[in-house]
Amino acid sequence: MTAPTVNLSSVIKAYDVRGTVPDQLDARVVRAIGAAFAEVVVLPETPAGQGAKAVVGYDMRPSSPELSAAFADGVASRGVDVTVIGLCSTDGLYFASGFLQVPGAMFTASHNPAQYNGIKLCRAGAKPVGQDTGLSAVRELAQSWLDSGEVPDGTGAVGTVDAQDLLKAYAAHLRSLVDLTGGRRLKVVVDAGNGMGGFTAPAVLGDDAGLPALPLDVVPMYFELDGTFPNHEANPLDPANLVDLQRAVPAEGADIGLAFDGDADRCFVVDEKGDPVSPSAVTAMVARREIAKELRAGRQPVVIHNLITSRAVPEIVTADGGTPVRTRVGHSFIKQRMAEEGAVFGGEHSAHYYFREFWSADTGMLAAMHVLAALAEQDRPLSELAAEYELYAASGEINSTVDDAVAVTEAVVQVVTETAAAEGETLEVDRLDGVTVFHPASDAQPMWWFNLRASNTEPLLRLNAEGADEATMAVVRDRVLAIVRGESA
Numbered sequence: 001m002t003a004p005t006v007n008l009s010s011v012i013k014a015y016d017v018r019g020t021v022p023d024q025l026d027a028r029v030v031r032a033i034g035a036a037f038a039e040v041v042v043l044p045e046t047p048a049g050q051g052a053k054a055v056v057g058y059d060m061r062p063s064s065p066e067l068s069a070a071f072a073d074g075v076a077s078r079g080v081d082v083t084v085i086g087l088c089s090t091d092g093l094y095f096a097s098g099f100l101q102v103p104g105a106m107f108t109a110s111h112n113p114a115q116y117n118g119i120k121l122c123r124a125g126a127k128p129v130g131q132d133t134g135l136s137a138v139r140e141l142a143q144s145w146l147d148s149g150e151v152p153d154g155t156g157a158v159g160t161v162d163a164q165d166l167l168k169a170y171a172a173h174l175r176s177l178v179d180l181t182g183g184r185r186l187k188v189v190v191d192a193g194n195g196m197g198g199f200t201a202p203a204v205l206g207d208d209a210g211l212p213a214l215p216l217d218v219v220p221m222y223f224e225l226d227g228t229f230p231n232h233e234a235n236p237l238d239p240a241n242l243v244d245l246q247r248a249v250p251a252e253g254a255d256i257g258l259a260f261d262g263d264a265d266r267c268f269v270v271d272e273k274g275d276p277v278s279p280s281a282v283t284a285m286v287a288r289r290e291i292a293k294e295l296r297a298g299r300q301p302v303v304i305h306n307l308i309t310s311r312a313v314p315e316i317v318t319a320d321g322g323t324p325v326r327t328r329v330g331h332s333f334i335k336q337r338m339a340e341e342g343a344v345f346g347g348e349h350s351a352h353y354y355f356r357e358f359w360s361a362d363t364g365m366l367a368a369m370h371v372l373a374a375l376a377e378q379d380r381p382l383s384e385l386a387a388e389y390e391l392y393a394a395s396g397e398i399n400s401t402v403d404d405a406v407a408v409t410e411a412v413v414q415v416v417t418e419t420a421a422a423e424g425e426t427l428e429v430d431r432l433d434g435v436t437v438f439h440p441a442s443d444a445q446p447m448w449w450f451n452l453r454a455s456n457t458e459p460l461l462r463l464n465a466e467g468a469d470e471a472t473m474a475v476v477r478d479r480v481l482a483i484v485r486g487e488s489a
Helices: 027-042 064-076 090-100 135-148 167-177 197-204 239-252 279-296 312-319 331-341 364-376 382-387 405-422 470-484
Strands: 017-020 053-058 081-087 104-107 116-123 161-163 186-191 216-221 256-260 267-270 302-306 323-327 345-347 353-355 398-401 428-430 435-439 448-454 460-467
Touching: 027 053, 027 064, 027 116, 027 135, 053 064, 053 090, 064 081, 064 104, 064 116, 064 161, 081 090, 090 104, 090 116, 090 167, 090 364, 167 197, 167 364, 186 197, 186 239, 186 364, 197 216, 197 256, 197 364, 216 239, 239 256, 239 267, 256 364, 267 364, 279 302, 279 312, 279 345, 279 353, 279 364, 279 382, 302 312, 302 331, 312 323, 323 331, 331 345, 331 353, 353 364, 364 382, 398 470, 405 435, 405 448, 405 460, 405 470, 448 470, 460 470
Parallel strands: 053 081, 053 104, 081 161, 186 216, 186 256, 302 323, 302 345
Antiparallel strands: 017 116, 104 116, 256 267, 345 353, 398 460, 428 435, 435 448, 448 460
16 A cells, blocks of 8 residues: 655745654655655766765754654665764754765754754755755655655665764864954853754853863853753744843843754844844844955955845945845845855844855854854953944834735835835835835935835735834834735825
């Protein structure tokens, strides 16, 4: 009897695999995906005369060991030798792919609830695998095996599966990129949210991997690896999940707080008062350090930022001698432009930070180390340091449910541009990603801008607004929301 199958279109998304266990993802399904990954990605890019190899890692979710083992069996069934690095963060898997120069797979559902799991796939050197770069072909091949009942089962596999611990090498590589030994001693509260930050932070910021101690006093919060997330969701983008850290930092008399998401590829920062430091400010702060390094090396630095980061980011990049490049929202666009431009660094509003020295992949830990270094190299508190980069007031992302996102967006643009024209004001409108309306500073009004983008998966319209000050931003935010939601402006 043929086993029931799943429609892989429901779990293989534009950039990764994500679904519930076991109804959408089980050992049979991921074994098929592993075999397809070997056929579509690993074998075609293996140099002639060399053995095909891949690397697999996984997070702390209860289902991750079983699923990753089945995936490794599927990969090995196609004649590929698999190195399993075991528990790791997503950027730990990217490190392994770059360090070993082999394709990789990371089992994680990031910040999603415990019943979820997923896979992030990459080519050798941590190059992304997305819908247009192999993921569609992986889905189609795996689906054909599942539909026919001929899923490779790993028996008689001609590839090997072995284990290798790369945690110390990962930690040593990050430390080689940022020197944390020369500044003042810092007290750091780290909220791992029971995710993989509880595994990587003691190795990188502490001495658990056998590296020398750093001038850091780390106060751990929720370091116990627990994929059921008993304390709070491992999603610091939601302000509710930062509350514990915001209370702990001033209570501990700490200099800084760091919060990681479930797979520890994103990092959020709070200052000594417990106030969040925006990802845009972190982007500008790290960009300043990377620009200076590039200029010292005699290279012209390029920094990538998505279009809803603060206007402060391109302004600071330009003022420091760098070239800012604006992209659409989404890691695939950032990574693509990183490669095209040879960019030294890239940052997103969602707290993903990308480094050329890290194979142009994203790593929250490296961004955190840059912030720690910037803080330790001077005597001011983080709140004062961050103020240099927090130049404008931002709304944050606000979602509204709409029936027709395109029609609503065009209505907003029409009303706003007509109002501006009647007031003698000039607006710039672009459609790089949704619609962005920008008002440069004038005699009559300060600078402001807003962006409206439709969700790809839900009937939502996302608003981000920024102004020269809080009052300006609030007027723009409220006016746009009134039109979007059919209220009187």
